[in-house]
Amino acid sequence: MEMESLPNGNSGGSDSGSATPVGSIAGLTPVASKLSHLAESLKLEHQFLRVPFEHLKKSMRANQRIVEKEMNAVMSSVVEAADRDLMSNEEAVQHLTSLVSRLQGLKRKLEEGSRTEHLQVQKCRVRFDHLDEVEVENSSEWNNTRLKRILVDYMLRLSYYDTAMRLAESSNIQDLVDIDVFLDAKKVIDALQNKEVTPALAWCAENRSRLKKSKSKFEFQLRLQEFVELVRAENNLRAITYARKYLAPWGATHMKELQRVMATLAFKSNTECATYKVLFEPKQWDYLVEQFKQEFCKLYGMTLEPLLNIHLQAGLSALKTPFCYEDDCTKEDPLSHESFRKLALPLPFSKQHHSKLVCYITKELMDTENPPLVLPNGYVYSTKALEQMAKKNDGKITCPRTGVVCNFTDLVKAFIS
Template sequence: MEMETLPNGNSATTAVSAAVTVPSLKLTQLAESLKLEHQFLRVPFEHYKKTIRANHRTVDKEMSALISGVGDAADGDLSRDQAVQHLNSLVSRLQGLKRKLENGNHTENLQAQRCRACLEHLESADLGNLSEWSNTRLKRILVDYMLRMSYYDTAIKLAESGNIQDLVDINVFHDAKNVVDALQNKELAPALAWCADNKSRLKKSKSKFEFQLRLQEFIELVRAENNLRAIAYARKYLAPWGATHMKELQRVVAALAFKSSTECAEYKVLFEATQWDYLVDQFRQEFCRIYGMTPEPLLHIYLQAGLSALKTPFCYKDDCTKEDPLSQESFRKLALPLPFSKQHHSKLVCYITKELMDTENPPLVLPNGFVYSTKAVEEIAAKNNGKITCPRTGYICNYSDVVKAYVT
């Protein structure tokens, strides 16, 4: 069978090979992109596990109380009316447990559904819907940023407008919102309750967040000049931490000798309002650690990676081309603390002409990802009526399809 030859002399086999190259490159990029979705899957899964553990503790607690109640009724010398009343109270408690289990089961089903939705979303990523999938991913990143910055209402509206409620962590951050709001209002009870709910996880990570909350509660008693209560509080809640945090404990307990109006710098700082801001920051860090979130918002991470890849010394020169994003003052400020791209010392040599690619002979990128010098591409286009054939893959495109790359 005779092979068909294309007008430019390349065989049909070469053209097919080139056509396959572009999707394969995009698939590779997509696969690399999916490796960054660790947080996307872990957060709902950790929330699901937490709910299961909470429901299990509730069942254990209630069943222990019920069994104990039945034992007391059997062993006790109760009259008929007393026994009936006691059993009725146990039945009422069982009915209450049933309602709790039904609510817990409903919550577990919703969270399992969300885990399933996240998996299906990742599995749906392919070349056919790459643009739409990437747009959804961008919305997820923006919602994550808004939730971390406490813009809850805006985050909810964006999630609803994009129909991505099952793909974002609004329910998870709702618990954090209650704690953050309380700490900002100088209330410690919700934060201490959160520590109690996550006691095993915090202990495993050797967190001292609960200790810091207890210290603040002690300081508030000292501020109110309620020294007797402060001493009793220290004996009950601070003394158990002495084995691991003795120096901090001694320093704070010594605050009993001072008032909130003290001018002693070492103790004055303990009574400042900034201590509450510090507790908010500490809570957010512990919250992210427990759920496996990145310490910084994903938006920051992606922006820093992109800006660092673009940043070169040439970007900060007056003759920097306006087509370079870092020619804009706002982008320069964002990129200022970031390292320069490691490519700024590289030398690019054209595969075709073997000549150096620089600002006089800048590199051009073909749609299939291969790069050649402007001189080489223009020569190929001039010989083929504006058509360019990649010498390594046989891929064919128009000269208007190539994109200029910037180097220093």
């Protein structure tokens, strides 16, 4: 037999058809098993900590650039004044007033930047504290919060910003989600959907060093699209000037793409040649939007797929067996539903081992006729044994190995294929 889904590793069983009492090979107490499960869950929280940290680094770099730019300007102005031989009192006062005004402006910017950095540091601290709160006792509440975080992430990626913000506010998890980061990205996405590249180019300029390190082609693709739009408007002279200024520097690394787009000057926007016609199609803007989303996720250390998709795929893959797609698949199996089958279609089947599952109480084989039931403490026994126990004890079940008492209605069925 193959065990499709049993919690906490307390199901037992052995390979090659040998009979083993259920739960005998687990060797873990329920508490230890839950702690192990929580520890594994924390390994999935890389994005949770990485995003606010990257946002903080970006703010710090921006503030540093402002300081360097303003201080260089002030120092240049001071040196220029010192080099002048003659300066009237009036000019000197005016010059000093200008410098003071500039330094006061810098002070205001630094104060604002400091507040922003402080808020982002607070967000990092809140997230560390949230991860530190994981305990067996409150794991249900903690997992519920994580589910809401995953749903907010999914909504933000699909541009349901208002719904995401309402869920975050109603659940009081604003510091545990990345709404502010996605709202920054929204400005670029909206502009690209309106066929404007200026905000996207500004974003590339802000993150040029990071994009260069990852060998990103996004800025080049934006420049190509801007060139194509000039050709579409039949402004060829301006297009050639633009190409010399912005496209020529990319020639050493992207010559083929450059040659192809330059040929549009001869073929025009109404060409029927498939090679060049595709460059003028509106879907090119959709490609830019998708490319920006990928570059944005890479920059902040996010997964390219929404976290909800990743968790669903992992769960469905673990449940997926050939039996799930047969007509006599039990209706209690999640993959008996068409919607789940469709989601699981591209996923691999879970790795299964042939085992015989034997009830610890009755020593009888557990199969589809006598399926295993899972107690709240994670231990598993056959339906037949637990039904007999419930009849004798007014619906109460006592785990023969731990002494835990629960109601028969609290049991959960595990699926065997």
